[in-house]
Amino acid sequence: MNNIEFDRQHIWHPYTSATNPLPCYEVASAKGVTLTLADGTELIDGMSSWWAAVHGYNHPALNSAAHQQIDTMSHVMFGGITHQPAIDVSKQLLAMLPDGLDRVFLADSGSVSVEVAIKMAVQYWAAQGQPNKHKLLSPRNGYHGDTFAAMSVCDPVNGMHSVFNQVLKPQIFAPSPQTRFESTWNEDEMLPVIELFEQHHHELAAVILEPVVQGAGGMRMYHKQYLKRMRQLCDEYNVLLICDEIATGFGRTGQLFGCNHADVVPDIICLGKALTGGYLTMAATVCSNDVALGICEGSPGVFMHGPTYMGNPLACAVANASLTLINQNHWPQQVVQIETQLNAELSECRGLSIVKDVRVLGAIGVVETQQALDVAQLQKHFVKHGVWIRPFGKLVYIMPPYVITPQQLSRLTYAILHTLKHFS
Template sequence: MHLDREAIVRLDKQYVWHPYTAMRRYIDEVDPLVIDRAEGARLYDVDGKSYLDGNSSWWVSTLGHNHPRLVEALRRQASKLCHTSLAGVTHEPAAALAEALVAVAPRPLSRVFYSDNGSTANEVAIKLSLQYFRNVGQPARKRFVALEGAFHGETMGVTSLCGVEVFRRPFAGAVMECLFVPPPPAGEAHTAGHEVAFGALAEVLEQGRGEIAAVVLEPLVQGSIGMRMYDPELLRRARALCDAHDVLLVIDEVFTGYGRAGGMWACASAGVTPDIMTVGKGFTGGVLPMAATLTTDRIFDAFLPPENTFYYGHSFCGNPLGAAIAREVLAVFEEEQLLAQAAPKMARIAQAFSDLGQIPGVSNARALGMIGALDLRPGAGYLGDLGWRAYAEARRLGAYLRPLGDVVYIAPPLTIPDDDLTELLDIVRRSVQFALGAA
């Protein structure tokens, strides 16, 4: 059965509950994109119109849509084994992927626990942190530290770490306590503002001595709060402070990993190795939902006695299809020298957003790796509508440019063709000018 556009939208509005969507407004007012297929950096709707995917479909399609090597890896694996549990069972894709992950991960990360998505990867990290300290005789360590504006996923545990008030507010009182500290302000290092941020983290860890299990950080850029970028010195200070207070450092590379922030891992770019690192989104190149949590032998060894077993897992933990694709993603990065190939694109994004910063009404234009972002002023933050004006104009011009409130940003595939990147950057400029009334 092949449905036309009208039928798809009718069924959608009758039955589907969309994420991060005011549904009354959506049902009454929104004419949604109806996507039929995708290839490379482009989405194609049911009428055949193409849209440049400005955010890699929520940051997952790092290699572009339907990358031929990933599709072929899926086909090969599906012909042999689609699924088996990982309970008392193993298989080549899971074992080989773990070896490949450890090979590219910051040392001394050496163990891999699989899960379904970035949120559950961070849920694993939280539970590992809590049980680790119970296993080693420090059960009082039950508290966590995160940055103001932090976002680490949707499940209940990681909602505790959410510093975006509009996301956390509905669940207040039902989540664990988390201590929030300010990130360093944008700008040059060693300013007074930076020292305030570093001092706040040091003070929280000192006051919580013996009670804090882990500091959890998005490295270098906080995505969901509005692509807030900060100085890497915070990661280095956090590592030193965690060591001094015997606190675990958890680095959430779900968004920033796999080249999004420039290097393979944002934390490694800052010269920092965490005790626990989480990966997702680009992990399978947007083909299947799968993620992983990597730890050191120090943490793993604390779970080896039978009485310390980690009783946690998912039905699709280590799914063979996802594992085969994730291994192929790493092969593409290595064999096609993807980071080197993307470096000129990163430079173009940085220059383009620097130029966009000269437009009246634009503030805090910034870039890091394959991310470019700017703020529209005056604005109302995450709930502002200026970014949505830019979104509507970008859609008309042929790009999917979903904003973060009044923050307009791009995070395109690392493989976006040069001509497509030129077109995308032009659409961003024209859309921003339109939103600000400067067209």
């Protein structure tokens, strides 16, 4: 049995059927923005390994950090122990984040960081003597992860988790943001949101949203004023604001963090993906001192969460190297160049009958089709074009590494245009 057949019969991949799994392509190595398959085929990666590998693959600075740390200490429990990599990465994070975010909780993955944020919000209000404030408000078309509390704040109808609705905690959902990022703001879209605050503020612990770009829930790019108004409403109605920046953080939208577009400071922020440059699983939930100290005012007096791999030294060391690269500040020029090129080259897709919409923000390019397409057939065509693009539903999108060259990016956009022409 060869590797691919063994994989097909015994390994379960994400969002894939066990009876009829999507085809898998065996990767032998990766460097820069290129994936090399086992048969020698080279593919330009348009996905940054699900938006994480912003510096590309096999980066010497990240490799060096991993080698040095693994020779010293790959892991140690974080209960009652601290270490230099955790201190270093926390210092860098706090220096990068908006003022007012002061307390770092190092978690395992993006979904876990959302769980931690939700627990922080609920425990905060319980400690303040308001245990009735335990629900979350979330805009529709949002996506926050695949664990249970995270699933509960994903879109219950259009999201990926409707099969679990009977066992998820019921939350409150606002209409999804409607005004596009580049359009003139329409204040009327806040009217139903204001009504929800008026009706439910007594039971709302927090609002959770993805700033400016809704990711896996639809790759929708919305107006910064929506975010600003949400902050104002949270302040007015005494509700915490959680910004899920797992996908949008570290420059992807053209600002260091999505909330920077609106000059908004959340009470809690969730970070992941690009944090380690795609090398190791790691995330962070960072909150204000008011939230941290408020949680510890009541019983039990401590925050009730503690992952086994919290503060993993190896992940912290690589994350520290990744943040150092980001702080060298090449990403703003890289992202602007990617955005300009995506706007120019993806615009040709608008003339295809199969295409419903084309949208670009920062290093994110999205082509939305009229109907969902066959992912396996799309990927087969993309591989023939020498690129790796992973569509889902009606969305063919790319979020390439920041280090991609204009020539490599053109290979991606050319592949999208000509593949969609084939399906038109």
